[in-house]
Amino acid sequence: MSTYDPDCLFCKIAAGEAPADIVRQGERVVAFRDINPQAPTHVLLVPxxxxxxAAGAARAGTGLLDEIAREAHAIAESEGIAETGYRLVFNTGSGAGQTVFHLHGHLLGGRGLEWPPG
Structure with missing residues (x-):
């Protein structure tokens, strides 16, 4: 069952109703460049x-998080950061820094990423 929130910016981007610098798109996932990048490669992957x-998607049990991880790796390869390393982050809840409440993974790479983050 497909769901769409007409007030959600990421739903609008995924539907092609709002502009974005699209990197890759498939049947269930759309990836686009973050407008406020935190690394040389900063791509958002949204269903x-x-x-x-992420918790809502995991509860649905559709394999969507697996698909996002596969797509992230494919993008990392095409961006030339797969060999040097990259980070895939899902912020869940405002306390973790989530500001758009539509599942999205941040693919970050192209520079050293310190640990711990934040």
Missing amino acids: RDHYPD
């Missing part, structure tokens, strides 16, 4: 279906 966060 076309609306889930408020």
Whole structure:
């Protein structure tokens, strides 16, 4: 079952109703460059279906998080950061820094990423 929130910016981007610098798109996932990049490569991966966060998608049990991870790796390869390393981050909840409540993974790479983050 497909879900769409007409008030959600990421739903609009995934549907092609709002502009974005699209990097890759498939049947269930759209990837685009972050407008406020935190690394030389900073791509957001969003599902076309609306889930408020990673926990909601995991509960649905559709394999969507697996698909996002596969797509992230494919993008890392095409961006030339797969060999040097990259980070895939899902912020879940405002306390973790989530500001758009539509599941999205941040693919970050192209520079050293310190640990711990934040």
